[in-house]
Amino acid sequence: MTLAATSAFGLNTVDWEQRVDVDRLRGDRLQRLRAQLEASELGAVLAFDFTNIRYMTATHIGTWAVDKLIRFALLVRGGEPIVWDFGSAARHHQLYAPWLDHPSDERNPSGARAGISTLRGAFNPDANIAEEVARKVRRELDLYGLAGEPVGVDVIEMPVLAALRDAGVTVTDGQQVFLEARRIKTDTEITLLSQAAAMVDAAYDSLYSFLRPGVRENECVGLVSKTLYDMGSEFVEGVNAISGERCSPHPHVYSDRIIRPGDPAFFDILHSHMGYRTCYYRTFAVGSATPAQRDAYTRCRDYMDRAIDLVRPGATTADIVSVWPTAQEFGFPDEEAAFALQYGHGVGLSIWEKPIFSRLVSLDHPEVLEAGMVFALETYWPSADGLGAARIEEELVVTEDGCEVITKFPAEDLLVAGQRYFAVGGPLPTLREPQSHRNRPRG
Numbered sequence: 483m484t485l486a487a488t489s490a491f492g493l494n495t496v497d498w499e500q501r502v503d504v505d506r507l508r509g510d511r512l513q514r515l516r517a518q519l520e521a522s523e524l525g526a527v528l529a530f531d532f533t534n535i536r537y538m539t540a541t542h543i544g545t546w547a548v549d550k551l552i553r554f555a556l557l558v559r560g561g562e563p564i565v566w567d568f569g570s571a572a573r574h575h576q577l578y579a580p581w582l583d584h585p586s587d588e589r590n591p592s593g594a595r596a597g598i599s600t601l602r603g604a605f606n607p608d609a610n611i612a613e614e615v616a617r618k619v620r621r622e623l624d625l626y627g628l629a630g631e632p633v634g635v636d637v638i639e640m641p642v643l644a645a646l647r648d649a650g651v652t653v654t655d656g657q658q659v660f661l662e663a664r665r666i667k668t669d670t671e672i673t674l675l676s677q678a679a680a681m682v683d684a685a686y687d688s689l690y691s692f693l694r695p696g697v698r699e700n701e702c703v704g705l706v707s708k709t710l711y712d713m714g715s716e717f718v719e720g721v722n723a724i725s726g727e728r729c730s731p732h733p734h735v736y737s738d739r740i741i742r743p744g745d746p747a748f749f750d751i752l753h754s755h756m757g758y759r760t761c762y763y764r765t766f767a768v769g770s771a772t773p774a775q776r777d778a779y780t781r782c783r784d785y786m787d788r789a790i791d792l793v794r795p796g797a798t799t800a801d802i803v804s805v806w807p808t809a810q811e812f813g814f815p816d817e818e819a820a821f822a823l824q825y826g827h828g829v830g831l832s833i834w835e836k837p838i839f840s841r842l843v844s845l846d847h848p849e850v851l852e853a854g855m856v857f858a859l860e861t862y863w864p865s866a867d868g869l870g871a872a873r874i875e876e877e878l879v880v881t882e883d884g885c886e887v888i889t890k891f892p893a894e895d896l897l898v899a900g901q902r903y904f905a906v907g908g909p910l911p912t913l914r915e916p917q918s919h920r921n922r923p924r925g
Contacts, residue, residue: 487676488672488886489674489676489880491675493713494537497679501669502673502674503545504540504611506668510670511538511668512538514663514664515527515538515619515659515660516557516823517663521718522634522653522659524631524632525558525559525628525631526535526558526619526622526631526633527633527635527660528554528556528560528638529554529555529556530551530554530635530638530868532553532661532921533557533832534622534636537664538553539565539579539593540579541575541582543568543909545716549663550602551599551602552585552601553565553568554597554615554725556622558622559631562582562590562593562621563582564593565582565756566595566596566615566618567595567597569596569598572596572597576592579594583908588728590625597618598611599611599612600615600642602639603641610634612639612642612644614646615646616645617846618725620651622870629650632652632886633652633654633656634657635653636655637654639905640860646915648740665828665852666853666854666855667854671856672856672897674755674758675758675760675829676888677755678758679888679889679890681713681715681760682760682762682891685751685824688705688706689706689766690897691899693741693766693900694741694769694900695741695769697901698740699725699738699766700723701811702721702736705722706718706723715753716753716755716757717754719751719752719833720752721751722740722751722763723745723852724734724747724749726869726870729747729864729871729873730868730869743900744914745767745769745857745913746765746766746767746865746870746872747765747768747899748763749765750762750763752833757831758829758830759829759831761827761875762889763810763873764875764891764897765873765896766899767891768900769898769899769900769901769903770911770913771898771914772913772914774865774869774870775865775869775870775896776913777865777866778866778870779863779872779874779896780896782861782862783861783893783894785805785806785824785863786859786876789806789859790859790887792805793878793880793884795882796851796883798849798850798851799843799851800844801848803824803826803841813864818832821840823862824840824841824862825839825840825859825860826855826858829856829857837851839859841859842862856880856888857873857879857880857882858878859876860872860873861875863875869916873924874893876893
């Protein structure tokens, strides 16, 4: 019997149960990247993006460095991965990353080496750091007889780009090679993505118990972060905590706003478990909800359910976005202005991978869904009273005959969080008009 990749395995490794096979994970990722490289016109791919470096080399030096472009990795046709790493991290990999040893390849006996890029320009340009990066890359191309072949790069600093060109290296876009390799997830990757989502399930349970009038958005961020780090999260990338009138328009950043009775509040929790991300929205009403807020949530959920019903191999991103509203229907002049409110995106080692779902691009440039894809779908709807909005996001695995939702915290109906209040006639209703004790228009 084979368990589904979305089974709820424990997070630890044990000797009495088959769980995540990290050796298989490393091998499968490299095999897929090699296949995409072979199918391309490139002689090699050069990565500065941390997620691509991890996919290629299975190395990680912490999240403090993700925005610094300080390390780089190269895979040439017929060769093994090489990662030039930050100071002592290279020595650490030599000791603890044996999969980077290549004794059978005399040209590349070790794929763990010391190297540094330009620190985003902080090094004095006269130190020739960019030229040294180019020299290292050109040397490997020469060793494998690939000096005349183009090299695909994901992201790059201008001095390094100039140095590579000066060294005779033809540089072109390599991001598509990486993203195509990462488009379909292996069973191991799906397991890790499911575990990451399960950790967010727990964070939402903690948040539901914590929400009440008087807490601030930033306190909610702190609670979620602690819950996830206590569970072993590698990186809490961000927590969107949005409440009250801040829900419409969606600002995409939390504040120190105090949550009040009857407020809508929605959250997006993004974190990393063994490199695999989540992007996972939920909406709550605090204490009670207005009819307008309930109706906004119902409509938001309906758009989500219509989309999920269409997900299966052979469907396209155009099929999905066709059941979502146009930007003009919810108050925006065009799809660019409303971008990412009705949205979908692949999830993996980064939160935005292929495929992308948006009326901005998908109707004219559809992508076909395939089994093994993992992506998130997000819907949004502002409430008719102009005071709030609803936001829902589900992560899905495309199966052979449909899909499976791996975001399990309840979202079928709008949840009311916070204390229940009792009046002399019994409990206050959870559906009520705002300021129902003095519900009169001003003026």
